[in-house]
Amino acid sequence: MVQVDTAETGQGGADIPRDAGSGTWRGGLRRAILIGSRPGPWKRGPVLAALALLLGLVMLLHAKIPNRVGNLGSLVETFLPWFGLFVPVLLAGALWRRSAAAVAALLLPVMVWLNLFGGLLGDKSHPGGDLTLASHNVGADNPDPAGTARALAASGADVLALQELTRQDRGIYEKELANAYPHHTVQGTVGLWSKLPLADTKPVDIMMDAGPLAATKPADVTMEYNRALRTTVATGHGPLAVYVAHLGSARVNPRAGFWTAHRDRNAQALGEAIAAERNERVVLLGDLNGTMDDRAFDGITSRLRSAQDAAGAGFGFSWPAKFPVARIDEILVKGVRPESSRVLPATGSDHRPVAAAISW
Incomplete structure (x- = not known):
């Protein structure tokens, strides 16, 4: 009987299967098929x-x-x-x-x-300025109103606007700010302290003047709880109309979603008041409880521009104080040129103060 060898002897006597070449070829073919079946970079993701x-x-x-x-x-x-x-x-x-x-x-x-x-992202500020403005929601639960007042006075602001003033703390701010600011007015929960004389001061009822939404104003709300004012600051360059406002809160509610009814009503009324302003130079200082990207402020932003956008560095986030994520405390201007804008160090409030220098 004749036997047929099924293997060849390689170098060193090792047996090499005759189908090794075909197995390698088949493995390569399988790899090629797998590679060919993968989507290209423009088809991935x-x-x-x-x-x-x-x-x-x-x-x-x-x-x-x-x-x-x-x-x-x-x-x-x-x-x-x-x-x-x-x-x-x-x-x-x-x-x-x-x-x-x-x-x-x-x-x-x-x-x-x-x-x-x-x-x-860049720094658009310039040195100097004819007048320095500052605004701060001092916080009704502020544990150190006296320290907050001293810090604000040390900022060097010529005009200082405060929001969320309580009856209990009002006297503290008046006492601590008296030396630096000989002129001041408080209307409800908002106030303005100034190194320059004030005139034509009056409260602005941002609920009563809210057009068709005025009917929703609670019957027991009176001007005692006013949240906005308007005054004229007498400067060496002429009168400057200054508004101070604290608009209603905005809240995220699981049922109602992003609830802003009071704030939007206040913003509409404030926009109407600014539209009726006859002075060519206007400044708005306040806690607006919203960012200027929000369409609810179109009536305001169509007439005033943000000092932070025009002459600031960075986003100017002011709330919450520990880790700011939104710029809801604003200094808005018309008829004057912002030279610089910045966020001041935190105080005992849950907001951070903001400041801006302006020129004529």
């Missing part, structure tokens, strides 16, 4: 690419988001700068998936964010 485009569209079209359901549009606009944090998260996912499509899609939110907020 479709979900990431879609999320990047959605993020860009939300920021680009934020004014089109309706407020009919839970005031969603205003809620998005309140925290609009923070939407930029989603960009590095999506970028990390795109790099992990090696998705060229997702990386390309991220160009939209990056460009939109830079267009909206890129101007706030």
Whole structure:
């Protein structure tokens, strides 16, 4: 019987299976098939690419988001700068998936964010100024009103606006600020202290003048609880109309969503008062309980501009004091030029003070 060898003897006497070559060929074929079946870089990460485009569209079209359901549009606009944090998260996912499509899609939110907020990244302040203004919600629960007053006086502000003044603490602020500010007025829960004379001071009823919404004002609310005032500061360059306001609170409610009814009513009335102002030079100081990106303030921002946007460095977040996430304390101007704007160190309040220097 003739036997047929099924193996060959290699160097060193090792047997090499005759089908080793075919097995290697088959393994290579399988690897090639697997590699060929993988999606290319432009087909990977479709979900990431879609999320990047959605993020860009939300920021680009934020004014089109309706407020009919839970005031969603205003809620998005309140925290609009923070939407930029989603960009590095999506970028990390795109790099992990090696998705060229997702990386390309991220160009939209990056460009939109830079267009909206890129101007706030640099320092636009200038030295000097004819008048320094400061504003602070001192907080009804402030444990150290005297220390807060001394810190504000040390800021060097020529005109100082305070909000959320309580009956108990009003005397403390008047006593501590008397030496630095010989002129002052308090109307309800808001007040103004000035190194320059004041005239034509009056309360501004931002609830009564709210147009068709005035009917919702509680019957027991009187001017004793006024939250806004208007006065004229006599400067060496002429009269300056100054408004001080503390608008209603905004709250997130599981049932109602972003609840801003009182604040929006106050903003509408304040906008009407400013629209009727005859003085060409106007300043608004106050806690507006909202950011100027919010459409609720269109009646105000269409007439006044933010000192922080014009001459500040950074976003100017002022609330909450421990870790500010929103700029709801504002200095808005018309007819004067902001030279600088900044957030002052925290006091005993849950807000941080803000200050700005202006020139004629």
